[in-house]
Amino acid sequence: MGKSFFHGAKVFVGMSGGxxxxxxxxxxxxxxxxxxxxxxxxxxxxxxGMKCPWAEDLADAxxxxxxxxxxxxxxxxxxxxRQKVVEYMLDEFKKGNTPNPDIMCNQEIKFKLFFEKAKxxxxxxxxxxxxxxxxxxxxxxxxxxxxxxxxxxxPRRASSSAPVLLRAVDDNKDQTYFLYRIxxxxxxxxxxxxxxxxxxxxxxxxxxxxxxxxxxxxxxxxCFVGDxxxxxxxxxxxxxxxxEIREIESERVLGYHEGAIFYTIGxxxxxxxxxxxxxxxxxxxxxxxKKDTKNNIVYVSKNLNDDNLWINELELKxxxxxxxxxxxxxxxxxxxxxxxxxTDGELRRPGHxxxxxxxxxxxxxxxxxxxIPATFDGKTIYFDNKIKxxxxxxxxxxxxxEICLGGGIIA
Amino acid sequence: MIYLDHAAAxxxxxxxxxxxxxxxxxxxxxxxxxxxxxxxVASDYEAAKATIAHAIGAKASDLVITAGATEAxxxxxxAIQANAESVLYLATEHDSVRRIAEQxxxxxxxxxSNGIIDLSDxxxxxxxxxxxxxxxxxxxxxxxLQPLAEVANLIRETKIDRMKRGVKTQLLLHSDASxxxxxxxxxxxxxxxxxxxxxxAKVYGPKGVGALYxxxxxxxxxxxxxxxxxxxxxxxxxxxxxxxxxxxxxKHAKEHVNGNRKKYAGWKKILLQELKDYELINKKHTxxxxxxxxxxxxxxxxxxxxxEDRGVYVxxxxxxxxxxxxxSHVLKAIGLSDSEIAGSLRISLGRTNTEEQIHDxxxxxxxxxxxxxxxxxxxG
Numbered sequence: 001m002g003k004s005f006f007h008g009a010k011v012f013v014g015m016s017g018g019x020x021x022x023x024x025x026x027x028x029x030x031x032x033x034x035x036x037x038x039x040x041x042x043x044x045x046x047x048x049g050m051k052c053p054w055a056e057d058l059a060d061a062x063x064x065x066x067x068x069x070x071x072x073x074x075x076x077x078x079x080x081x082r083q084k085v086v087e088y089m090l091d092e093f094k095k096g097n098t099p100n101p102d103i104m105c106n107q108e109i110k111f112k113l114f115f116e117k118a119k120x121x122x123x124x125x126x127x128x129x130x131x132x133x134x135x136x137x138x139x140x141x142x143x144x145x146x147x148x149x150x151x152x153x154x155p156r157r158a159s160s161s162a163p164v165l166l167r168a169v170d171d172n173k174d175q176t177y178f179l180y181r182i183x184x185x186x187x188x189x190x191x192x193x194x195x196x197x198x199x200x201x202x203x204x205x206x207x208x209x210x211x212x213x214x215x216x217x218x219x220x221x222x223c224f225v226g227d228x229x230x231x232x233x234x235x236x237x238x239x240x241x242x243x244e245i246r247e248i249e250s251e252r253v254l255g256y257h258e259g260a261i262f263y264t265i266g267x268x269x270x271x272x273x274x275x276x277x278x279x280x281x282x283x284x285x286x287x288x289x290k291k292d293t294k295n296n297i298v299y300v301s302k303n304l305n306d307d308n309l310w311i312n313e314l315e316l317k318x319x320x321x322x323x324x325x326x327x328x329x330x331x332x333x334x335x336x337x338x339x340x341x342x343t344d345g346e347l348r349r350p351g352h353x354x355x356x357x358x359x360x361x362x363x364x365x366x367x368x369x370x371x372i373p374a375t376f377d378g379k380t381i382y383f384d385n386k387i388k389x390x391x392x393x394x395x396x397x398x399x400x401x402e403i404c405l406g407g408g409i410i411a
Numbered sequence: 412m413i414y415l416d417h418a419a420a421x422x423x424x425x426x427x428x429x430x431x432x433x434x435x436x437x438x439x440x441x442x443x444x445x446x447x448x449x450x451x452v453a454s455d456y457e458a459a460k461a462t463i464a465h466a467i468g469a470k471a472s473d474l475v476i477t478a479g480a481t482e483a484x485x486x487x488x489x490a491i492q493a494n495a496e497s498v499l500y501l502a503t504e505h506d507s508v509r510r511i512a513e514q515x516x517x518x519x520x521x522x523x524s525n526g527i528i529d530l531s532d533x534x535x536x537x538x539x540x541x542x543x544x545x546x547x548x549x550x551x552x553x554x555x556l557q558p559l560a561e562v563a564n565l566i567r568e569t570k571i572d573r574m575k576r577g578v579k580t581q582l583l584l585h586s587d588a589s590x591x592x593x594x595x596x597x598x599x600x601x602x603x604x605x606x607x608x609x610x611x612a613k614v615y616g617p618k619g620v621g622a623l624y625x626x627x628x629x630x631x632x633x634x635x636x637x638x639x640x641x642x643x644x645x646x647x648x649x650x651x652x653x654x655x656x657x658x659x660x661x662k663h664a665k666e667h668v669n670g671n672r673k674k675y676a677g678w679k680k681i682l683l684q685e686l687k688d689y690e691l692i693n694k695k696h697t698x699x700x701x702x703x704x705x706x707x708x709x710x711x712x713x714x715x716x717x718x719e720d721r722g723v724y725v726x727x728x729x730x731x732x733x734x735x736x737x738x739s740h741v742l743k744a745i746g747l748s749d750s751e752i753a754g755s756l757r758i759s760l761g762r763t764n765t766e767e768q769i770h771d772x773x774x775x776x777x778x779x780x781x782x783x784x785x786x787x788x789x790x791g
Contacts, residue, residue: 059712062712062713062716063716063719066713066716066717067716067720069786071790072713
């Protein structure tokens with residue numbers, strides 16, 4: 001890794017108790033930053049049959065911080081998380097959408113409240129264990145960083161518009177899908193210490209340094225839902241409202257569901273269909289192809305080619321474009337990666353600006369889903385080939401090569 | 412490894428483990444079965460229960476074997492006949508008493524700053540609805556020994572007064588004695604208890620085995636229903652190896668009570684002499700294997716992780732409380748400030764320790780405390 005450019009700068013690192021944020025904190029310490037570990041307490045409530053592991057996670061995070069010899073604090077964002085993330089999520093589900101709470105958590109909590117509080121505390125940077133990278137366009141001279149407040153530290157060229165969010169080196173772990181909505185200001189002051197290395201290397205580093213959580217089970221998805229499904233979580237908040245499941249072609253009632261809002265387009269599991277109709281048990285699965293939330297009807301089909309399942313245009317709302325002028329990556333500006341090292345020519349330097357007239361982009365429709373070539377006009381994505389319809393409320397994230405251009409919520 | 416957390420768990424005694432082994436495989440029979448080998452298992456089981464019962468001055472038929480102290484405590488509360496506001500419990504009780512007492516609409520009884528029950532508070536709260544008073548014999552965080560005999564006296568007086576006035580409500584005394592058997596010679600009649608909880612896991616027996624002593628005139632209700640084992644109060648095939656191990660552990664504890672007291676008193680003295688810059692929280696009326704130290708201004712959880720790195724295992728308060736991320740209600744009840752609670756460590760001595768370890772532990776704790784003090788100082 002080598003010594004950092006920002007030796008001695010004050011960093012608050014979000015520590016969840018997992019291996020990624022633990023190794024991130026460790027790397028920052030080794031790079032000479034003045035590091036404080038912070039556990040963000042966003043959710044602690046047990047629900048029937050769901051034990052929230054926050055206290056264990058907190059203890060794991062604290063144990064690592066103590067081992068690293070750094071200060072450790074707990075910042076309580078529980079009330080804000082409930083307001084900004086959980087209620088947003090429930091509202092969206094009630095509208096028939098399938099929201100992504102992790103994206104909202106990054107936008108509203110980790111890269112807003114956590115960032116703001118760190119700034120108040122005199123931070124030069126925040127850091128997280130996300131697999132992502134940033135491209136800092138202009139660095140202040142070295143040796144003049146200590147004790148300076150965040151507003152002096154903006155590592156970007158005055159004329160350029162924004163720091164650049166880049167995909168992680170580990171393609172398999174890249175988490176920019178969850179980060180596309182975070183503010184420019186926060187990103188300009190964010191370090192992603194493991195964005196430049198791959199997961200096996202992260203695990204190896206943890207083992208080598210004796211961080212006990214190298215083998216800890218990875219938490220996936222929404223932290224507070226834990227091992228049970230989103231549906232079970234929702235049932236705690238949204239009343240069951242039984243309705244019909246109909247075959248879209250025939251309008252025949254094939255079974256009953258517990259509320260259309262619990263179902264997602266494309267879903268094939270968890271459908272309670274009546275086998276006696278003689279149409280069900282031929283071995284082929286039914287897919288949810290349409291939801292009528294107003295009349296509480298879920299439509300299913302066996303026909304994978306059903307028009308409802310396939311689209312070649314996707315309209316977005318709440319679009320965020322992280323950068324509209326990609327010419328900022330000009331020859332006068334030396335790219336410097338704040339997380340990890342800039343190893344090879346992986347960065348595709350785009351020779352065009354993103355214009356609002358059908359620019360070519362790559363689209364990611366789910367975390368870790370493949371990148372799909374398409375064009376985008378600022379509102380609608382046009383796919384070259386038909387794709388399976390993603391659920392409304394999910395995010396479509398746009399890339400140009402390694403660069404995360406932004407994205408929007410599927411309308 | 413220097414293990415200083417015997418109040419959280421104890422290793423199974425060699426003799427207990429050896430006694431248990433045949434009952435897992437060679438003599439595995441269901442004690443309720445009709446053939447002779449099974450009858451032999453049933454009689455071994457009863458003999459083991461008798462050993463445990465005799466250790467507290469009771470009969471085998473007075474004991475209900477449970478899957479640990481939590482279940483025994485919960486079972487004790489089934490003695491209540493009315494639905495609400497008929498329970499008093501000490502503010503420093505373990506959660507396995509507190510939670511069930513809360514369910515029953517119970518009222519907390521205060522403790523004094525030394526952790527001893529505030530008898531005048533107790534007296535003022537015993538109204539005619541009260542049916543059950545639950546006070547642990549030895550507190551699991553402080554090792555404080557409660558004056559149960561005095562409580563029993565108060566109960567006797569209250570009962571006489573109730574009878575004079577024609578009030579028919581029962582008044583029972585329950586005590587959780589999970590932490591007591593290693594250092595105390597217990598007799599249920601001397602203590603004056605109607606219900607007493609025992610726990611194998613704290614006396615070098617297996618985990619998941621406990622017992623509730625039930626005085627013959629107390630009527631309980633089962634928590635589980637089935638084959639009617641344990642006088643119909645705890646159905647389910649008997650945990651034969653567990654109870655055999657429990658009995659062996661209890662027998663050993665009983666025989667070593669005096670030796671243990673002398674040994675732990677000596678070790679406690681060494682620790683208190685060699686440790687530096689602490690405040691002793693549990694000064695009086697405590698068992699000598701419990702030492703609660705406060706390093707005000709430091710974070711005891713950090714000390715635990717640093718000590719863990721040095722192979723020394725201690726705790727802050729109850730292990731269950733730590734995993735829930737809440738501050739000790741016991742230390743709060745004795746009037747400690749938040750910063751004092753945050754700086755408090757519990758050391759509980761036991762069979763795994765040696766005198767040499769005690770000296771080593773004192774040295775390592777001093778070093779770790781010193782390094783944390785320096786870190787705090789550096790950060791201003």
